[in-house]
Amino acid sequence: MKNMTDVFRTLRSYNRKNYRLYIMCTFLSTMLITAFGIMMYAHTVRQVLPEGGDSRKQVMMIFVLAAVGCLVFVIYGGSLFYRMKSKELGVLMALGTPKKTLADRLLKEISVLCLISGAAGSVAGIGVACVIWQIFRLCIVDSRQMQLAFDYRALLISLVFLAFVLLSAFIQGALFLKRTNIMEVVNESRRSEPIREVPSWYGALGVALVFVGAILGYGHSWFFIELLHWYPPAIFNILYLPMLIGLYMLMLRIVVRKGSKRHPYKGIIARNMMKFQGRQTVNNMLVLTVLLAGAAFGIFYIPMMGTNLLMSVQAWEYDYQFHYREDQDILGKIDLEGIAKEHGVTIRDYSDVPLINLAIDGEDYVDDDNNRYHYEYKEMLSEADFLSESGYEKITGENISIGKGCIGVVVNENTSSYNISRDVGLITNVETGENLSVKFQEELYHEMMAGRYYVLNDEDFERISAGLSDEWKETLISFRAEEDNYGFATALFNEIVDHTGTECEIPGYYDRVVKMRDEKEKGVYWADTEQATKISFSDRDSSDFRLYWKYMPQFRELETKDFVRSLAVFLMIFLFIAIICMAAAVLIAYTRCLTIAINNKQVFDDLARLGAGPKYLFRAVKEQIGKIYLVPTATGFTLMYILYLMIMYANDGGFSRNELVGVSVCLGAVFLLCAIVYAGYRFTRKKVLGILGISTKTGTTR
């Protein structure tokens, strides 16, 4: 050994475990973020979750939280790395190595470690994303829409994350070497991070702040938009901050909590050990809570969406219902019966009733400057579909009586005013300009047609539809099927799509009344631009098509059997989020527990010398590790569950039956997630017991 290069190489080789730990932290974090980024920026996902949409914002929020969590994890890994190197660096300083020499070598070492592990993490992240995506395609659904297409922005995310990792490592290194007190550097590895006692009300205040943060964060947009008519900028999301502060206080309280008055010495080892690792433990537990809440968010989305859809389908009055424009060459009853016969299906209760598309009046949101908006009354606000009273009776078999100049609104218990307005006062024949003043008369309950149709008195219907061309007229077909099967449903669906012209290749929100107004006022209709979701007959199996096509038929067999296909992208995105967040959380908890074990090995050895048996030591380990897993798990899942309930309630001021079933299924999902966390805990506990040499089976300590 002749020079410092040799010394550093030898020390590196000796301390390879420490290097491995740091490399692992950086590698895993970059891998998770890259995988998440690839998913986020995949063409399919961007199409399904349009820019500015709520789902996109929520996914983005979880992504940011996961990124922050991973960054905190890397910083934690960095601090462990420097602590482990502190004695070495302190001795070298004490022996007269200039700080500049150490800084140059250390920063070079850190750069190489970060870049290599980060690059490997990025590549592995691409692999992980591809593998999960392919597993999805193989096991669940394989459609053209589900093809994975990379976007360069995903790799940019990876690069930006890596830059942050590198920057944080540099800052940590610079701060470490900046210390003038060499003895502090030498003793860094022995330094504990005790946290001061906190008053007992910290816990209660923490919980209160969590709720305040949730209400402010979630409710502020409602307050500004509804009451002040102002769209608050994204910075206002800072109102969620009390949630994090509250969580921190809660964790702090849990970590420094004294023993109970009745059993003051129960769990004293775990409690005090935790207290003396305080700061890092609280930080880690906070990150774990956020990540586990993110995982719960991902998982909850699936049952909430799924149960709602499946329960609605179960309640449908007909097995088949579809509507088509009169100017389209769609199959007649005889053709339909022919296809049914081919598939051994008997059609019964067939009905075809006319529908007309009219313009309705209402208040329009008009955006002003400075994020403000105001309402403006428009006689022709949007397009709406109208049934005649007799048509409605034909479909439902009910007897209704809609008065002259009145309208009925078809609803079910989930229908809100967002779906269909009760305040229509004027309806207009777009082609003749003929209009009719109307007023809301009653709600008509029908599951299958809920939120879609208005019902007019027969006489009014006749009068207002006079002069309408086929473009504004439709037919609504409904029937039940005996010996119903998937083959028939698919064949019929394909026949309908094949017989529909490209002028009908439009999403459900495509509104010809708005189009006319926008083209007149702005020259272009937004839904005709590139930003709008594209519906393509060649992608008829995609989520976009199944969920958003304006003329998408409602076939019970198709909805039930193709449920996964229709929601494939959503399932994948949210499962992906859950997997990434869970993986990150378990990894962080595992690393933290292992660090505690390594740092406190001496304590356990001393306890064994003092006569503590394996059972006592096992309990001390269990209490320590259990707390690191249990507290964030309980807090994260409970918080997200409550947040979901709040969202459900805030949507329409109550809980519908479907929502109640959905949140019950979510509770089941919580148990599933808990089982995964428990498996992680058991694995970690086994590893820690191994490190500490505690064997409960043989009843010995090594």
Place this chain on the structure above:
Amino acid sequence: MLKVKDLHKSYQVGKETYQVLKGIDLQVEKGEFVAVMGPSGSGKSTLLNCISSYIPFENGSIKLGGEELKDLDETALAGVRNEKLGFVFQDFMLLDGLSVRENILMPRIIKGTVGKEGEALADKLLEMFGITHIRHKYPADISGGERQRTAVARALMNSPYVILADEPTGNLDSKSSRAVIESFIQAKETLQATIFMVTHDSFSASFCDRVIILKDGQIYKTLVRKGKRIEFQDELLDEIKEMSGEE
């Protein structure tokens, strides 16, 4: 060789300021073996850390071979630590990843002057302190006494002006302690090394030429060894007893 004048050092703990050294004056001549004793909190280790330039001090002066340490910048201080000072710590502070011989060579490696002459000196020191047989072993594989003798050998590698030893026998049994103290004496006699040692152990201190007793950040008394070691140890014990009685 080492001259400390009116040295003041304080620590800030929260809003409180604790004056640890309150004007220390002392001088150590070449080839002298001096110990500093005193109760906990008397400022022994702080004094040593200031002389080592491990921690900064507010007022006073520390001169090493006539050079004022207070005026030196970081890089120059690193040079002083490498070439003009040798260190022996209570918990050895050997680099666990390096062998005994490599640890001894470290000051030369840092200086960038290993060469054949450096290697020969390392081998000579290994032999002098009776640790040649463990030269390829690692710190984790040798005893506490052997580790400390390795540290003494490392401290002598660059022929420093002064060896600063902080409780060098604090973690050792009596047999190993004696072996370490004997290595200091050997270094003093063979290499004319100057040794400045902080200790709470009267046995170790009794081997020194002079013992400075600190109390509350000030020099309480300086005792010079005149006769036999055992008599000097009794004198030290009496003095400490007397000092404690005063409290």
